[in-house]
Structure formats: C-alpha cells, structure tokens
Amino acid sequence: MNAAINKRISKLMSLALRHKPKALGIELDAIGWCGSDELINGLKRKGIEVDFDLLKEVVNENDKQRFIFNEDGSKIRANQGHSIDIDLELVPAEPPEYLYHGTIKKFMDAIQREGLKKMSRQHVHLSHEKETATNVGSRRGKAIVLTVRSGEMNRDGIEFYQSANGVWLTDKVMPHYILQDD
Numbered sequence: 001m002n003a004a005i006n007k008r009i010s011k012l013m014s015l016a017l018r019h020k021p022k023a024l025g026i027e028l029d030a031i032g033w034c035g036s037d038e039l040i041n042g043l044k045r046k047g048i049e050v051d052f053d054l055l056k057e058v059v060n061e062n063d064k065q066r067f068i069f070n071e072d073g074s075k076i077r078a079n080q081g082h083s084i085d086i087d088l089e090l091v092p093a094e095p096p097e098y099l100y101h102g103t104i105k106k107f108m109d110a111i112q113r114e115g116l117k118k119m120s121r122q123h124v125h126l127s128h129e130k131e132t133a134t135n136v137g138s139r140r141g142k143a144i145v146l147t148v149r150s151g152e153m154n155r156d157g158i159e160f161y162q163s164a165n166g167v168w169l170t171d172k173v174m175p176h177y178i179l180q181d182d
Helices: 003-019 036-045 052-061 105-114 130-138 150-155
Strands: 067-069 075-078 099-103 124-126 144-148 168-170 178-180
Touching: 003 036, 003 052, 003 075, 036 052, 036 075, 052 067, 099 105, 099 124, 099 130, 105 144, 105 178, 130 144, 150 168
Parallel strands: none
Antiparallel strands: 067 075, 099 144, 124 168, 144 178
C-alpha cells in the first residue's frame, strides 16, 4: 500500500491508542485494548478508507512495533508510550547491565540535575541498542546517547519492565545512574 497513507494511519493510531482515544471516537478498556472494528470505524470517520487487512499491514510494518493485536485480532492496543492511565499488565523483568536513552543537548542540564523523568508518559523509555537510542534522539536534533546503568539500578531495587516490542521501561532514572557517551 501507499507508504504515506500507512504513515498517516499509524500516526492517528498512535494518537488515539496512546494519548487521545476521543480523537477517533473510540474507547479503550482499562488495559488499553480497543476493538479492531471500532478503530477501523474511527479511522473511516476521519475519511480514511481502511479495512482489517490494511490495519494489519500498518501494525506489521510499523518500524517501532508500536501496536499489537490480541490472539484472534479482534482487539488492538499500543505497546507503550501512553500518556493516559492504562495498565499494560507489565511484569517486572531483569534488564541487561546497560540500557540507552537518546536525547539532545537542550535537555542535558535538566537530565544532569534531575535524571530521566517520564514526563507525560507512564514510564521512561530505554533501548537495548545504542543505534535505537541514536535514532530516537535524532528526531529532535543531533542525538546524544546516554548509557543507563540499569543492572545496578535493578540491584538497588528499582523495577524495570519490557514491553511487547522490546522497549525497556522504568519510572525514573536518577542522575548517578547515567553515563554520557562521547
């Protein structure tokens, strides 16, 4: 299908499934699920002709794997990144020794003072690979990759979770757990 259309659908899905369900006139249950047909109808109300096959294509081709279907495909939700209160049923997991976070220079003073905060999201997002962190940081300018001593944090009693698409999540990263790559 057309990449521009898929991108537009993906952006609207992110908005509705992560932040503002009313943007598409849909409702999410307590754990973030929406009926696939309900989402399709919401997209159609926005003038986007979509069927289940196209929705499945958008989900499968999303480079960040932001969305997931339930087993029978009747429901869909975002994997993480919500600014609304959703219980993603995450189970604490032991992270690797180091995780990475991409940012830009203008945020560095605050990060060095206060650490990484979840801001409007439910969690701080960290990646297992430097390349992913670089890509995330690059969306806003020249990327700075921070190394997070996640293994030490976990040993100190701070919980981590891993979303279905592999993003590592935690509530906050204090400055003393952060190293700045050169």
